[in-house]
Amino acid sequence: MESTGASPEDQTEVIASFLSDTDAKVFVAGHRGLVGSAIHRKLVALGFTKLLLRTHAELDLTRQADVEAFFAAERPRYVIVAAAKVGGIHANSTYPADFIAVNLQIQTNIIDASLRCTGGAVSKLFFLGSSCIYPKHAPQPIPESALLSGPLEPTNEWYAVAKIAGIKMCQAYRIQHGLDAISAMPTNLYGPQDNFHPENSHVLPALIRRFHNAKISGANEVVVWGTGSPLREFLHVDDLADAVVFLMDRYSGLEHVNVGSGKEVTIKELAELVKEVVGFQGDLVWDKTKPDGTPRKLMDSSMLAGMGWEAKIPLREGLADTYKWYVDNVVDN
């Protein structure tokens, strides 16, 4: 925005767009997780010089007074909420209290402290969730409007209820207080810093680990559950980080925004791609007696596409990049 007015005294301030505001303080909550670390990488690459990063030990986001003191001392201009308690089906069903309460506390503390930071220091806030906020039987592809239209998937309802409350809190703070708070819901993510744990990891990192172990041990085959026919969507976490900065720069609306690649693969295609990228020479065998899971899960990202954003990292390239990170950082050599 150009300054207006005839005299220097009544010049209006230029409000910098996010991407040009590289000197501003940006608080990335959860900067060590899969999503937060990718956003951190992106901001560094874009030339941001004042990134506020705090580990759990340095700042417990579940403590209201600590979060308020942090905001009062640091006064960040931008806040990205990538901190959360996350996990798969087993974790959610074993620790439901942690999944609902810790996430409610983290997001309520950050959003409220952002509002109350004196002098309107916080100019914009970005809240992240995931595709599991949507009803179990949402239409496919899943549009933003599917939110709260039906029962949740019971295995992650604790996390989902917390995240839905976070979306609603951002909306409410925008309506009542004019806080520029936006929300984005990414599809299934993968990439560096993912969780490759033998019992807790999601399907993509699990396949990488299993094919790698089979290659190293010289196994004849890898057995995968199901028929391989279910369709899934994946997004490399660096693409998500790109979408986050895009939305920080361009979007100030009430509704949350789906962030997906828009590209589906069957589990069969995924497994074959992982096998190829890892370089496993044995057989890929399907145990058709085991369940397949949901037939299809695809986000409708047309709202974001309408703004002009699209994912850039093809699956093969993203898998290669992820496998390389896995070998360099996770595998005991």
Next chain:
Amino acid sequence: MTFPYPQVSPFVKFRTAARFFPPLPTPPDFRDFLLFTPPCLAVMGAESADAAEVIPSFLSDTAAKVFVAGQRGLVGSAIHRKLVALGFTNLLLCTHTDLDLTRQADVEAFFAAERPRYVIVAAAKVGGIHANSSYPADFIAVNLQIQTNIIDAALRCAGGAVRKLLFLGSSCIYPKHAPQPIPESALLSGPLEPTNEWYAIAKIAGIKMCQAYRIQHGLDAISSMPTNLYGPQDNFHPENSHVLPALIRRFHNAKVAGDKEVVVWGTGSPLREFLHVDDLADAVVFLMDRYSGLEHVNVGSGKEVTIKELAELVKEVVGFKGELVWDKTKPDGTPRKLMDSSKLAAMGWEAKIPLRQGLADTYNWYVENVVEH
């Protein structure tokens, strides 16, 4: 002698540690699966000489500390009245100025100092359609903070001091197009009513938090969802009040002013359910005494009236002699709203205050406490 503690994680004292050291898997406590916990059940491991303490039922535990959060509101004040009438002698009373429930550290300090045995969460930010749409941030955030702080502090109160917690919501947690009568299973089955979605989301999160704390930590947390309430201490504000207190105020003002008529919007045909707040308080102590389940419990009278029947009853109770006129050009609102309270009925509870009597009692309170003389 020590009380056998309820099922609380052994790591509950260490706030940080609880996150990193998950509780050992424990077998389910059969008490969790009972709707009715008779006092005799409480004797555990009684075969040894140093027999375990009897866990008193709530209703017999009248010397125990009870914290009724929100005891000055419509619901909290009725619960307080009930507990006093039942002989409870150790009621913790705090106003908002004494204890700001939205402050996590203050709530924790309160629990550490007071160590209540029973907690009833009747504190909330409530209001009608206009208030919800003007202050959505307050309606979602204040309620999330109050309930998260209390439930979490109740768990972490050292030594498992808090034996039982009851969380209150309202019928507006249910989807806009829920089946009528509305069963507990309707929760999250469809879109919410937009005009109160902020409050509803917060209350739904509260129900889920109670469930999650029961599952993971064994905290005996229950939730109950009352239908439309009325009674003493209600809000009779000209702009903010609900239909029943609004009718009382309007008929009273018309009587005092000598008006010829009172005009009410709509056809009078929509069906509504009302419950006197003293009946709710009775249900609350009943559930505290008897229910330890995962699912929330609807609390309704099960009796519907049309708005027309309601208006005519209010007119009669207030003693307005003029005309009751229906402005049929104005909207009616939802055709029917009735909670399915069969789950509570099966436990053996029913409402006792008929609408006419409840209205008379409420009008009497209104004249003595609200009307300027």
